[in-house]
Amino acid sequence: MTRGFRRRFRPLELLSEEQCNEVHHGMLEVLEKTGVLVDHERALDLFRDKGCRVDFDNKRVRMPSYIVEEALQKAPAVFTVRARDGKDDIVIGGDTVYFTLFPGMDTVDLDTWEPRSPTLREHNEYIALSDALPNCHFLACYPYFGYKGVPEVLKILEGIAVKLRNTTMVQTCCYSHGCERFTVRMVEAIEGMEAMGATHSAPPLSFSREMVDTYFTYLEADFPLWIGGGPVLGGTTPVTIAGSMVVSNAEMVAAVVLSELIRPGARVMVHDYALPINMRTGSPDFGAIEAVMHQAVFNQTWRRYGIPAVSTNAGPVSSKKIDFQCGYEKAFAAFSAAISGVNVIQFSGGLYGELAAHPLQAILDDDIAGMVGRYLEGVSVNADTMALDLIEDVGPIPGNYVGRAHTREWWQREFFTPKAADRLPLPEWLKTGKKDCLDYARERLEELLSTHKPKRLADEQEEKIEGIMREAREYYRKKGLIGDSEWKEYMAIIESDEYPYSR
Amino acid sequence: MSEVLEELRKSILEYDADRAEEYALRSIEEKVDPLKSFEAMTKAINEIGEGFKKGERWLPDLVGGADAMLRAAPIIEREIKKRGVKRQSLGVVVAGTVFGDIHSIGKTMVCALLSAEGFEVHDIGINVRADEYIRAIDENGAEILVLSALMTTTAPEMHKVIAFLVEKGLRDRVKVMVGGGAITEGFAKNIGADGYDPTAPGAVKVARSLVGR
Incomplete structure (x- = not known):
């Protein structure tokens, strides 16, 4: 099992118990009075059959609080997700905190900082890197949206295949144009494995048809769900943190109710991706402190519901470069999320919005994750760690602790050593080329890619995956979603040496 | 500018969709030239746009004005069509x-x-x-x-x-x-x-x- 980190202290709480109750009751009132829009007949029938008030003309579902409370009770507080190898299974919930990659549609050019499509090789390498990073505990959706030359409609599926081929970790699968039907089959082709199915709501208080389809598809395959929304304070929710929390919690709770109606006992976790709107550009302000606070309150309220909480807003930043702003935006968000009781932090590698990600950023973020993890493990206080006998033995100057057995025994457990940080004294730094963290990250990337070889799929599994991909290609081509020139460029990749799976 | 046109313009400048709708209807009752009504609304939304560019108005102002205009515009457009006149359009x-x-x-x-x-x-x-x-x-x-x-x-x-x-x-x-x-x-x-x-x-x-x- 992948251990992750354990939070060994009481989590930070921004709300008093009374405030937490108010937000909870506000959420119940919204679900009962305002309700949610669900553009899906099968789901509407299900809600009606279970006692919700359904207005079929307006596709509006209003939920009595007893149904809501019942659904929250049914969802497990802790659950396991099975990986390809048992050693990579994850157990989500409780005081465990996992870190995972944050997606970017493209990679970035490190000279111009402009996004560009990654190649297949870059995509493969990014996943192999994540497999090697000590603080990447499983994979979220993507991280890249396919690679250069893949038709838009197949980017998610090709990305899933890349992940299956380059890591044994648990992965999460997104959706588009009904690709979940192929995803489920690919995952099931690897005996014993399951994946997290990612699905969403659409703020405010809405669920589109395609989204709801994914709830059914993934839950009928008995996959656990990663449910997310993307509320924008002042855009799709009230501008206030309290108002936004009420409406975004109502949305997430409605998603949990739907999941538990489809499959009682369904394993679900919910994420917060709330960001304030920028009043000039209309874009979400990634890395904003209000997003960090929103997440802390979210964690507190979902701990009350006993459902694992995910932080998604710690991954993306407003900065377009790997720079100071990028570092502080990420570190603030990850640290606050971790100490306020989150279970999963979708974090490493993400740069601006969901539009860019980079392996060097993932290496730097892995160090932030390690530092946060160290903090979470807390301070161990016992006779060994207090070391009173040793203190007595060493005494005042000229005594010291450097060469003592106690130091050798404990320092690696007590200290976290970042792998890509500059911690040299100034004279040595001057002598050794004045390297910064990005230089160290480059070296680490090269080293990990040359030494770490992910465990490949068995030939039989590989044949099944490629067979399903072939079917998907034909399916979308026949549907007219892949144009002639796209198809030609795509086939050139599939038939090249870069893609050894098709022969 | 007649009172109704001035009120129509002001309602958009003040992000008041209800009032914009009310004055759009009133402009038709009072037989105001619908092209002039449209011009009054466009003037208001441009004024908001200019304020936005200068950093004097913000996104909620822009969207508030847009909402007010989008509420009133179909009423005026219907009248334009009814009268068979042609509004000059860029496309x-x-x-x-x-x-x-x-x-x-x-x-x-x-x-x-x-x-x-x-x-x-x-x-x-x-x-x-x-x-x-x-x-x-x-x-x-x-x-x-x-x-x-x-x-x-x-x-x-x-x-x-x-x-x-x-x-x-x-x-x-x-x-x-x-x-x-x-x-x-x-x-x-x-x-x-x-x-x-x-x-x-x-x-x-x-x-x-x-x-x-």
Whole structure:
């Protein structure tokens, strides 16, 4: 099992118990009075059959609080997700905190900082890197949206295949144009494995048809769900943190109710991706402190519901470069999320919005994750760690602790050593080329890619995956979603040496 | 300017959609020239736009003004049609958020600014299927199609709409503009769109250049 980190202290709480109750009751009132829009007949029938008030003309579902409370009770507080190898299974919930990659549609050019499509090789390498990073505990959706030359409609599926081929970790699968039907089959082709199915709501208080389809598809395959929304304070929710929390919690709770109606006992976790709107550009302000606070309150309220909480807003930043702003935006968000009781932090590698990600950023973020993890493990206080006998033995100057057995025994457990940080004294730094963290990250990337070889799929599994991909290609081509020139460029990749799976 | 026109202009400047609707109806009762009513509204939305550019007004002001204008505009447009007069237009636009996506803020902003600029805008809403775009293009004789998507999962739907335009033989007849949180210039180029801009004011410039006016 992948251990992750354990939070060994009481989590930070921004709300008093009374405030937490108010937000909870506000959420119940919204679900009962305002309700949610669900553009899906099968789901509407299900809600009606279970006692919700359904207005079929307006596709509006209003939920009595007893149904809501019942659904929250049914969802497990802790659950396991099975990986390809048992050693990579994850157990989500409780005081465990996992870190995972944050997606970017493209990679970035490190000279111009402009996004560009990654190649297949870059995509493969990014996943192999994540497999090697000590603080990447499983994979979220993507991280890249396919690679250069893949038709838009197949980017998610090709990305899933890349992940299956380059890591044994648990992965999460997104959706588009009904690709979940192929995803489920690919995952099931690897005996014993399951994946997290990612699905969403659409703020405010809405669920589109395609989204709801994914709830059914993934839950009928008995996959656990990663449910997310993307509320924008002042855009799709009230501008206030309290108002936004009420409406975004109502949305997430409605998603949990739907999941538990489809499959009682369904394993679900919910994420917060709330960001304030920028009043000039209309874009979400990634890395904003209000997003960090929103997440802390979210964690507190979902701990009350006993459902694992995910932080998604710690991954993306407003900065377009790997720079100071990028570092502080990420570190603030990850640290606050971790100490306020989150279970999963979708974090490493993400740069601006969901539009860019980079392996060097993932290496730097892995160090932030390690530092946060160290903090979470807390301070161990016992006779060994207090070391009173040793203190007595060493005494005042000229005594010291450097060469003592106690130091050798404990320092690696007590200290976290970042792998890509500059911690040299100034004279040595001057002598050794004045390297910064990005230089160290480059070296680490090269080293990990040359030494770490992910465990490949068995030939039989590989044949099944490629067979399903072939079917998907034909399916979308026949549907007219892949144009002639796209198809030609795509086939050139599939038939090249870069893609050894098709022969 | 008559009192009703002044009130119509003020209602938009003060982001009051109810009042804008009320004065739009009253302007018809009082037989005010609908072209003048439209001009009053356009003047107001341009004033807000100018304030926005100068940093004196903010996004909630822009969208508040747009909402007020979008409430009043169809009433005035109906009257224009009824009287058989022709409003000078830079071009006819059909706009909507693609199927699977139900976000509307960005699209609404673009529609309002295009309308203020002098385009005839038909906002066909959210969660729009490819065939619904085609119908709207046909019905309104559109020269520009505006596709919006916020989510990375729904952005590929734009490709589907463009493929459908080709299939129906309409691709040469309309210019396709794309935008939204999930859209980049590279993506727009990949799917064969004619225009893209990350901002609503930028989208107006793109639209003008696409119709060459």
